[in-house]
Amino acid sequence: MNHLKVKETKCEYRKNPLGLDVPNPRISWTIDADRRGTLQQAYRLQVFLSKDDLENTFWDTGKIDSEQSIHIEYNGPKLTSRTRYYYRVKIWDHFGQESDWSELAWWETALFHWSEWKADWITPNPNEIDPLAEQAFLLRKQFELNKRIKSARIYATSAGLYELSLNGERVGDELLTPGWTSYDHRLQYQTYDVTDQLLQGANALGIALADGWYKGDLTWLEKRHLYGDRRAALLQLHIRYEDGTEEMIGTDSTWKSSTGPILMSEIYHGEVYDARLEKNGWDSSHYDDTDWKGVVTYTLPMDHLIAQENWPARVTEKIKPVSRIVTPAGDTVLDMGQNMVGRIRLKVTAPKGTRISLHHAEVLDKEGNIYFGNLRKAKQTVEYITKGEGEEEYAPYFTFQGFRYVKVEGYPNQEKDLPLENFFGEVIHSDMEPTGEFECSNQMVNQLQQNIVWGQRGNFVDVPTDCPQRDERLGWTGDAQVFIRTALFNYQGGPFFTKWLRDLKADQRSNGSVPFVVPNALKDYVSSMWGDETYTSSAWGDAATVCPWTLYLCYGDKRLLSEQYESMKAWVEFIRSQGENEFLWDAGFHFGDWLALDAEEDSYFGATPVHLVATAYYALSARILRDAAAVLEKEEDFAVYSKLVDGIIANFNKTFISADNHMIAKTQTANTLPLMFDLVEGDVRKQIAHDLNELIVKNDYHLTTGFVGTPYLCIALSENGYHDTAVKLLLQETYPSWLYSIKKGATTIWEHWDGIKEDGSFWSDDMNSFNHYAYGAIGDWMYRFIAGLDMDEAKPAYKHIRIHPRINGGEMTFVRAKHNSMYGQIVSAWSLSDENITIEVNVPANTKATIILPFAQLKSVKESGVLLPDVEGVSNVNQIEEGVSLEAGSGTYRFVYQNELILNSKK
Numbered sequence: 065m066n067h068l069k070v071k072e073t074k075c076e077y078r079k080n081p082l083g084l085d086v087p088n089p090r091i092s093w094t095i096d097a098d099r100r101g102t103l104q105q106a107y108r109l110q111v112f113l114s115k116d117d118l119e120n121t122f123w124d125t126g127k128i129d130s131e132q133s134i135h136i137e138y139n140g141p142k143l144t145s146r147t148r149y150y151y152r153v154k155i156w157d158h159f160g161q162e163s164d165w166s167e168l169a170w171w172e173t174a175l176f177h178w179s180e181w182k183a184d185w186i187t188p189n190p191n192e193i194d195p196l197a198e199q200a201f202l203l204r205k206q207f208e209l210n211k212r213i214k215s216a217r218i219y220a221t222s223a224g225l226y227e228l229s230l231n232g233e234r235v236g237d238e239l240l241t242p243g244w245t246s247y248d249h250r251l252q253y254q255t256y257d258v259t260d261q262l263l264q265g266a267n268a269l270g271i272a273l274a275d276g277w278y279k280g281d282l283t284w285l286e287k288r289h290l291y292g293d294r295r296a297a298l299l300q301l302h303i304r305y306e307d308g309t310e311e312m313i314g315t316d317s318t319w320k321s322s323t324g325p326i327l328m329s330e331i332y333h334g335e336v337y338d339a340r341l342e343k344n345g346w347d348s349s350h351y352d353d354t355d356w357k358g359v360v361t362y363t364l365p366m367d368h369l370i371a372q373e374n375w376p377a378r379v380t381e382k383i384k385p386v387s388r389i390v391t392p393a394g395d396t397v398l399d400m401g402q403n404m405v406g407r408i409r410l411k412v413t414a415p416k417g418t419r420i421s422l423h424h425a426e427v428l429d430k431e432g433n434i435y436f437g438n439l440r441k442a443k444q445t446v447e448y449i450t451k452g453e454g455e456e457e458y459a460p461y462f463t464f465q466g467f468r469y470v471k472v473e474g475y476p477n478q479e480k481d482l483p484l485e486n487f488f489g490e491v492i493h494s495d496m497e498p499t500g501e502f503e504c505s506n507q508m509v510n511q512l513q514q515n516i517v518w519g520q521r522g523n524f525v526d527v528p529t530d531c532p533q534r535d536e537r538l539g540w541t542g543d544a545q546v547f548i549r550t551a552l553f554n555y556q557g558g559p560f561f562t563k564w565l566r567d568l569k570a571d572q573r574s575n576g577s578v579p580f581v582v583p584n585a586l587k588d589y590v591s592s593m594w595g596d597e598t599y600t601s602s603a604w605g606d607a608a609t610v611c612p613w614t615l616y617l618c619y620g621d622k623r624l625l626s627e628q629y630e631s632m633k634a635w636v637e638f639i640r641s642q643g644e645n646e647f648l649w650d651a652g653f654h655f656g657d658w659l660a661l662d663a664e665e666d667s668y669f670g671a672t673p674v675h676l677v678a679t680a681y682y683a684l685s686a687r688i689l690r691d692a693a694a695v696l697e698k699e700e701d702f703a704v705y706s707k708l709v710d711g712i713i714a715n716f717n718k719t720f721i722s723a724d725n726h727m728i729a730k731t732q733t734a735n736t737l738p739l740m741f742d743l744v745e746g747d748v749r750k751q752i753a754h755d756l757n758e759l760i761v762k763n764d765y766h767l768t769t770g771f772v773g774t775p776y777l778c779i780a781l782s783e784n785g786y787h788d789t790a791v792k793l794l795l796q797e798t799y800p801s802w803l804y805s806i807k808k809g810a811t812t813i814w815e816h817w818d819g820i821k822e823d824g825s826f827w828s829d830d831m832n833s834f835n836h837y838a839y840g841a842i843g844d845w846m847y848r849f850i851a852g853l854d855m856d857e858a859k860p861a862y863k864h865i866r867i868h869p870r871i872n873g874g875e876m877t878f879v880r881a882k883h884n885s886m887y888g889q890i891v892s893a894w895s896l897s898d899e900n901i902t903i904e905v906n907v908p909a910n911t912k913a914t915i916i917l918p919f920a921q922l923k924s925v926k927e928s929g930v931l932l933p934d935v936e937g938v939s940n941v942n943q944i945e946e947g948v949s950l951e952a953g954s955g956t957y958r959f960v961y962q963n964e965l966i967l968n969s970k971k
């Protein structure tokens with residue numbers, strides 16, 4: 065018997081999700097099989113209402129002959145709100161073997177329809193508590209439960225940010241709830257299982273409420289009340305009793321309100337917490353709230369309510385400071401050793417009324433002083449005032465900071481000594497599952513990979529933001545679309561981008577244009593600057609097509625593609641309506657190759673003509689739309705958009721390429737885009753690739769590209785015969801380059817290549833983030849080309865994997881990449897010795913791979929000691945120009961062959 069097992073089951077990308085409002089959730093699983101070449105032949109999926117009665121199925125697919133093991137849609141009887149559904153799967157492989165049933169897993173539904181919200185929105189009585197007060201509000205309710213409790217759930221949300229507590233304990237560990245969505249259209253609520261926290265007898269619920277994204281300071285324009293000027297909370301506690309009855313306790317006019325110890329809490333500015341003002345026991349029963357104020361009910365749209373879609377934000381790691389520094393200016397500063405996003409948790413014992421402040425910053429200046437300039441108006445300051453009752457512990461509630469250094473003031477005795485063990489960095493971001501690893505023999509490249517991952521962590525705090533520190537932290541669409549492919553290597557981004565794309569769709573204007581940022585916090589700014597709030601930009605708005613398509617490629621998420629299809633189409637039609645020629649995007653404002661180094665002095669706009677960039681992206685978006693139409697079997701659209709693509713490509717060639725096959729614009733980015741987006745072929749393509757390479761060689765192997773060119777530069781080179789040049793760019797250590805920032809001590813990706821200049825001075829105060837993931841988009845190329853871990857796009861989600869390591873061009877001796885795909889873990893690794901090349905590959909069950917063994921001679925290749933082609937799991941072995949190509953079924957392979965690369969170079 066061979067081993068065959070359903071390893072891990074997921075529902076809507078998650079393990080046992082609590083609180084879904086998806087009518088037909090999708091189930092996916094991975095398979096563990098020790099026999100090479102295992103494919104699933106059939107599956108059976110069963111759903112139950114009770115985990116103790118597996119005889120009684122709620123839905124049973126029966127045995128279905130199908131290879132499909134991801135996104136199997138639930139298609140049974142209509143699901144009911146507030147119900148847990150258990151499920152299990154078994155499979156048959158094509159060798160005829162049957163697996164056991166998988167472990168029982170579940171999903172639980174939330175509220176399918178907004179009419180199930182019976183509670184009222186509440187807010188402190190404005191006659192008693194100033195609704196515009198900076199303090200966080202506290203809301204409480206005491207109640208009795210007299211019967212034995214079987215189970216209990218809370219559904220809760222807020223206008224502003226909230227945290228719940230029940231009987232003196234926090235409910236859940238989610239942070240920054242309810243998250244940031246396009247609040248004018250969509251507001252998430254969270255579901256909590258509080259069965260174990262409720263008591264028979266007296267209970268008390270507490271809600272703390274702060275401004276957050278909803279009404280706090282947002283954007284550099286110091287705008288408040290972007291979505292509304294009142295904080296409010298909405299909550300329903302549903303209790304099921306052992307006797308089968310149910311009860312609901314919700315927010316209503318009987319709740320009480322107060323202010324408390326949080327005097328101020330703001331996303332950008334930090335928090336002020338006066339522990340002397342704590343209301344001891346406020347969230348427990350038997351608390352005397354007679355001096356508390358009342359609440360009033362409030363009206364907010366109920367049909368905006370949706371169940372939590374994204375991974376919640378949580379503390380995902382705790383890091384200790386590495387040292388205490390006293391700067392030349394005399395400041396006491398903690399060094400966390402890592403530019404991180406989150407908060408400091410501190411412990412302190414000090415007399416009552418001691419004021420401790422923490423000022424967060426990303427870097428030290430060249431003198432070694434802590435530098436706040438690049439934060440612009442964001443204060444990033446947390447203050448704690450002690451109550452003086454022994455050891456106290458505190459971490460801010462409703463804010464996060466981007467920082468590596470923390471200037472501490474007021475900590476007892478800090479001039480002599482600062483006990484590092486009393487400070488922790490709590491890293492906060494959307495708690496996505498890590499899915500990627502990249503490691504190689506070059507330590508600086510490994511640091512680069514770490515910087516990319518930290519950039520992603522810091523900027524995936526519920527919304528993909530440009531930066532996490534200054535008075536911005538916005539969901540810039542361009543940054544997100546250039547980085548998404550890299551992001552999906554490193555983390556499971558399904559729920560994260562599903563939520564964000566729905567916001568994008570919600571914020572898209574009726575003419576199809578897509579805002580600069582999503583959620584659209586810049587609406588008023590854009591209309592006041594340009595008198596037209598439909599302003600957009602190529603390469604930014606294209607997030608509308610690129611992101612759903614990338615999710616489709618990486619996860620096979622056809623449902624999301626179909627959901628976003630109208631938004632994608634509206635975007636392409638918007639572009640088509642711009643300017644005179646429907647095949648060119650030659651009108652309007654564009655960011656172009658933003659921050660490219662070939663920009664004129666003091667300009668952010670790179671030298672590549674913006675309408676070249678715009679038309680290239682127009683072609684990309686139209687092509688994605690065409691391909692999506694094919695996937696979704698929209699034949700008419702497919703025909704229409706095929707013609708559009710051809711028209712754009714023809715016009716691009718006519719307009720931007722000279723008769724002798726050169727790009728008219730002589731920039732790296734101008735030469736990169738047509739190669740990357742397949743706008744040129746044959747001799748033109750060869751010429752442009754040659755020109756691109758020349759531009760880089762002439763610039764002594766340095767790039768000049770900005771936000772648009774940088775993500776693609778190395779891909780364009782590697783795919784068009786200049787991989788060696790791409791590797792030289794990666795390994796370049798002098799300015800400008802990726803490794804330059806690492807030489808300057810970067811632990812995240814910078815916004816500007818020269819964020820810190822050679823002489824240690826800063827590029828500028830104005831726009832100089834040290835945690836900006838856009839240039840981290842090189843990660844995609846590192847995985848797909850250096851490690852050679854790629855897919856056949858015709859079979860998305862890595863159903864058909866392509867392994868093609870590029871082992872030439874640098875001094876690297878080994879590379880190892882892993883990616884946990886929807887089907888399981890893919891590994892692609894290579895190592896070189898003088899004699900041998902070794903390629904290690906893991907192909908998950910129910911997938912196949914085409915593997916290219918570079919520089920291999922067929923006669924010398926052995927897999928685990930056996931000469932090709934007689935290797936189990938391997939077929940279609942061919943000698944090709946690059947080496948040996950073969951097809952492999954699932955399994956782990958280790959190919960070893962003579963190092964022809966070295967032999968050739970010695971000849």
Ligand code: RAM
Binds near residue numbers: 541543658831
């Ligand atoms: C700045 C940020 C952001 C970029 C926009 C155009 O605000 O750098 O990353 O997308 O400009």
